[in-house]
Amino acid sequence: MPSMQPEELDDLYEFAIQLGKDAGRMLLEAAEKRWSGDGMINDYGEGEGGKEHVQKMNSVDLVTKTDEDVERFVKNQILTKYPSHEFIGEESYAKGGSKEYLIKDGPTWCVDPLDGTVNYIHLFPLYCVSIAFLLNGTPIIGIINAPFLSQLFTARSNHGAYLTTATSRHRLPLIRNPIPPLPPNAPTGCIFACEWGKDRRDRPDGNMQRKVETFLDMAAEVGGRGGRGGMVHGIRSLGSATMDLAYTALGSVDVWWEGGCWEWDVAAGICILQEAGGLITHGTPPEDFENAKIESVDLGSRLYLGIRPAGPSADESAREIQERTVREVWRRVRGLDYKRP
Amino acid sequence: MPSMQPEELDDLYEFAIQLGKDAGRMLLEAAEKRWSGDGMINDYGEGEGGKEHVQKMNSVDLVTKTDEDVERFVKNQILTKYPSHEFIGEESYAKGGSKEYLIKDGPTWCVDPLDGTVNYIHLFPLYCVSIAFLLNGTPIIGIINAPFLSQLFTARSNHGAYLTTATSRHRLPLIRNPIPPLPPNAPTGCIFACEWGKDRRDRPDGNMQRKVETFLDMAAEVGGRGGRGGMVHGIRSLGSATMDLAYTALGSVDVWWEGGCWEWDVAAGICILQEAGGLITHGTPPEDFENAKIESVDLGSRLYLGIRPAGPSADESAREIQERTVREVWRRVRGLDYKRP
Structure with missing residues (x-):
C-alpha cells in the first residue's frame, strides 16, 4: 500500500x-x-x-x-x-x-x-x-x-x-471542554441539516417526495407520523453539502443526511468531520437497521449520514451515543435513488 | 405626528x-x-x-x-x-x-x-x-x-x-451596477427562504402541513403539483427570520416567506430590506391574489412575504417585477394560522 x-x-x-x-x-x-x-x-x-x-x-x-x-x-x-x-x-x-x-x-x-x-x-x-x-x-x-x-x-x-x-x-468541535453527548432521545433536540436538491420531479415515489417524507418524520412531534415523529430542534438547509459537513464537524449540526453528492463534494468534509470526532455512514438504512454493523461509508456512495462529534455520557461511550443516533435516524429516513450513471 | x-x-x-x-x-x-x-x-x-x-x-x-x-x-x-x-x-x-x-x-x-x-x-x-x-x-x-x-x-x-x-x-443590495431584475418566470430561478418553525403538530391542516405543501409547490418542477410547481432554484432554511430578511436585503435570497414571527424579529430587517429597495407584504394571500393591491405589511401581522431589491427590465419597472413575483408566490402559498394570543 x-x-x-x-x-x-x-x-x-x-x-x-x-x-x-x-x-x-x-x-x-x-x-x-x-x-x-x-x-x-x-x-x-x-x-x-x-x-x-x-x-x-x-x-x-x-x-x-x-x-x-x-x-x-x-x-x-x-x-x-x-x-x-x-x-x-x-x-x-x-x-x-x-x-x-x-x-x-x-x-x-x-x-x-x-x-x-x-x-x-x-x-x-x-x-x-x-x-x-x-x-x-x-x-x-x-x-x-x-x-x-x-x-x-x-x-x-x-x-x-x-x-x-x-x-x-x-x-473542532467548537465545544470540547467537554464535548457534549447527543441528546438521550436524539433526533429530538438535534439540528438536522438536509437539502432539497435538484431532483424536483413530481412523482409519488421520487426523490423529492421521499426527502419530504423524511423531513416530515424528523420534524413532527413525538408520537406523530405513526410514531416516527422525531421532533428535531431545527431543520436547516444551506444549499451546500460541503458546508453542511463543515458545520457538523463544528458541532453546530447534529445530524446531516444527504443523497446525490459526489466524492468531490464530501471528501474534504469527511476528513474534517472524522478528525473532529464525527461519524459518517450510509445514508440509506440497511434492512436490519436496528442491528446492522455501522460502517464507514464508501466515498463514492452518493448517500451519506453524518453525526457530529460527541462526548460520552455517564451511561454510554461517545461511539455508542453516535451509533444510537444513527439507528434512530435510519428508522426515519427513506432510501433515495441516486446511482452512479 | x-x-x-x-x-x-x-x-x-x-x-x-x-x-x-x-x-x-x-x-x-x-x-x-x-x-x-x-x-x-x-x-x-x-x-x-x-x-x-x-x-x-x-x-x-x-x-x-x-x-x-x-x-x-x-x-x-x-x-x-x-x-x-x-x-x-x-x-x-x-x-x-x-x-x-x-x-x-x-x-x-x-x-x-x-x-x-x-x-x-x-x-x-x-x-x-x-x-x-x-x-x-x-x-x-x-x-x-x-x-x-x-x-x-x-x-x-x-x-x-x-x-x-x-x-x-x-x-445593499450587493449587486447594484445595475441591480438585476427578478427572473421573468419567478419563482423559477429564485432562492426561496423559509423556516419549519416550532409548530410541529401532526395535523392534516396544521401549520406544519401547510408549510410543507407550500415548500413542495415552490420546489416542484414546472407543470408538477397540479400546475403550481414553481421550480425555485433553491430552498434555504437558516433558522433565523432576521437573517433571512438580512440576506433578502443583500439580494442573495429572492423570496422570503414566513409565519409566526413577532415584530421584534422583523422590525430591523424590514427597515434594512426596504432601504435596500426590497418589498415586504402579507404572507397570507388575499382572496383575489391576482388583482389585490399589494400593500406594505402590518408590522404586527406575524405573516410576511419579502421580495429582494430588483432593478427594472426592458419591459417592466422594478416595482412591477416585484409585484408580479408576489402574485406568483401568493398563487402557491397557504395561509398559516398564527394569531396574536
Missing part, C-alpha cells in the same frame, strides 16, 4: 492550506467583479470601472467560468508541485462524460472548486472551495474555505480539525 | 450602530465561555479556566441568561440616553404574558436581543441581535449584527442599507 513520510505530509498539508486560501480568494475576487466592476466600495460610493466586461455575461456563465478558472488553477498548482499525483476535479470530471468512481490507492487530490454553485450564482454567502488529499482511497487532508464568511476549515489525519475565521482560531 | 430633526436622527443612528456592535460582542463573549471557559484558544492548546462555572448550567439555561443579559444591557443603554423613548424587547415582552401589539406613534425601540435562539443553543453560526428604532409605527433605523459571521447590517430611512464584514463594506 502506498505510504508517505510525516515530513512529506507536513509539506502537503501546508501546501493544501495555502491552495485553499488562494482558491477562496479567487472565488471572492470573481464575486467582487459581479457586485462592482471596480472592486468593493470603501465608503458610500459605488464602483464603476470594468462593469461592462462583467455585464456581457450572465451570472450563470460567470459562475461557470469562475468554477473552471479555479479548478484549472488548483490543478496546475498541484500537478506542478506533485506531477505524479492523480487529480480528480468536479469540473473536468463532469465534462468527461462517465462518472465512474476513479479514486485509486495512489496519492490523489479530489477537488470541488466551487461547492454551493446555486448559492454562488445568487451570492448567497454559503459557498466554498473543497480540497481533499487521499491516500489508499481515504481522505487524510481536508480543506474547506468559505471566503465570504472568512471561514477556513482544515484537517489532517491524526492532527485534529480546525476553523480559522477573520478573528479567531478554534479546534 | 411625532417627528425628529435630522441631527437627532444622525445621533440616534450612530448610537444604534454602537449598541448593535456592543450587543453582538456580548453574544459572542457568552458563546466563547461555552466553547472554552478561558476564552478562545490561540493555537493548538485548549482553554481550561472558568470551565466549572459554565458547566453548572446547561446550554438552554446559558442561552436564556445571555438573552436576558443582552436585553437588559440594550434596554439600560437606551433608557439612560433616551428616557422618554418606549422600549419593546422580546424577552420582557414574552414574560409579560399578553402579546398585544404595543407599538405606538412615539419614538420606540423594538429589540430582539437574540434571534435564532435554537441556532445559538447549538452554536450554529446564524444567530444575531436585532435592533429597530420606530417613529409613527414605522422602523426607520435597523441594525442586525451576526457576530460569529462578522456581519453587521445597518440601515436608516432614506440613507441606504449597508453590510459591514470583518474585511469589507457594501451598500
Whole structure:
C-alpha cells in the first residue's frame, strides 16, 4: 500500500492550506467583479470601472467560468508541485462524460472548486472551495474555505480539525471542554441539516417526495407520523453539502443526511468531520437497521449520514451515543435513488 | 405626528450602530465561555479556566441568561440616553404574558436581543441581535449584527442599507451596477427562504402541513403539483427570520416567506430590506391574489412575504417585477394560522 513520510505530509498539508486560501480568494475576487466592476466600495460610493466586461455575461456563465478558472488553477498548482499525483476535479470530471468512481490507492487530490454553485450564482454567502488529499482511497487532508464568511476549515489525519475565521482560531468541535453527548432521545433536540436538491420531479415515489417524507418524520412531534415523529430542534438547509459537513464537524449540526453528492463534494468534509470526532455512514438504512454493523461509508456512495462529534455520557461511550443516533435516524429516513450513471 | 430633526436622527443612528456592535460582542463573549471557559484558544492548546462555572448550567439555561443579559444591557443603554423613548424587547415582552401589539406613534425601540435562539443553543453560526428604532409605527433605523459571521447590517430611512464584514463594506443590495431584475418566470430561478418553525403538530391542516405543501409547490418542477410547481432554484432554511430578511436585503435570497414571527424579529430587517429597495407584504394571500393591491405589511401581522431589491427590465419597472413575483408566490402559498394570543 502506498505510504508517505510525516515530513512529506507536513509539506502537503501546508501546501493544501495555502491552495485553499488562494482558491477562496479567487472565488471572492470573481464575486467582487459581479457586485462592482471596480472592486468593493470603501465608503458610500459605488464602483464603476470594468462593469461592462462583467455585464456581457450572465451570472450563470460567470459562475461557470469562475468554477473552471479555479479548478484549472488548483490543478496546475498541484500537478506542478506533485506531477505524479492523480487529480480528480468536479469540473473536468463532469465534462468527461462517465462518472465512474476513479479514486485509486495512489496519492490523489479530489477537488470541488466551487461547492454551493446555486448559492454562488445568487451570492448567497454559503459557498466554498473543497480540497481533499487521499491516500489508499481515504481522505487524510481536508480543506474547506468559505471566503465570504472568512471561514477556513482544515484537517489532517491524526492532527485534529480546525476553523480559522477573520478573528479567531478554534479546534473542532467548537465545544470540547467537554464535548457534549447527543441528546438521550436524539433526533429530538438535534439540528438536522438536509437539502432539497435538484431532483424536483413530481412523482409519488421520487426523490423529492421521499426527502419530504423524511423531513416530515424528523420534524413532527413525538408520537406523530405513526410514531416516527422525531421532533428535531431545527431543520436547516444551506444549499451546500460541503458546508453542511463543515458545520457538523463544528458541532453546530447534529445530524446531516444527504443523497446525490459526489466524492468531490464530501471528501474534504469527511476528513474534517472524522478528525473532529464525527461519524459518517450510509445514508440509506440497511434492512436490519436496528442491528446492522455501522460502517464507514464508501466515498463514492452518493448517500451519506453524518453525526457530529460527541462526548460520552455517564451511561454510554461517545461511539455508542453516535451509533444510537444513527439507528434512530435510519428508522426515519427513506432510501433515495441516486446511482452512479 | 411625532417627528425628529435630522441631527437627532444622525445621533440616534450612530448610537444604534454602537449598541448593535456592543450587543453582538456580548453574544459572542457568552458563546466563547461555552466553547472554552478561558476564552478562545490561540493555537493548538485548549482553554481550561472558568470551565466549572459554565458547566453548572446547561446550554438552554446559558442561552436564556445571555438573552436576558443582552436585553437588559440594550434596554439600560437606551433608557439612560433616551428616557422618554418606549422600549419593546422580546424577552420582557414574552414574560409579560399578553402579546398585544404595543407599538405606538412615539419614538420606540423594538429589540430582539437574540434571534435564532435554537441556532445559538447549538452554536450554529446564524444567530444575531436585532435592533429597530420606530417613529409613527414605522422602523426607520435597523441594525442586525451576526457576530460569529462578522456581519453587521445597518440601515436608516432614506440613507441606504449597508453590510459591514470583518474585511469589507457594501451598500445593499450587493449587486447594484445595475441591480438585476427578478427572473421573468419567478419563482423559477429564485432562492426561496423559509423556516419549519416550532409548530410541529401532526395535523392534516396544521401549520406544519401547510408549510410543507407550500415548500413542495415552490420546489416542484414546472407543470408538477397540479400546475403550481414553481421550480425555485433553491430552498434555504437558516433558522433565523432576521437573517433571512438580512440576506433578502443583500439580494442573495429572492423570496422570503414566513409565519409566526413577532415584530421584534422583523422590525430591523424590514427597515434594512426596504432601504435596500426590497418589498415586504402579507404572507397570507388575499382572496383575489391576482388583482389585490399589494400593500406594505402590518408590522404586527406575524405573516410576511419579502421580495429582494430588483432593478427594472426592458419591459417592466422594478416595482412591477416585484409585484408580479408576489402574485406568483401568493398563487402557491397557504395561509398559516398564527394569531396574536
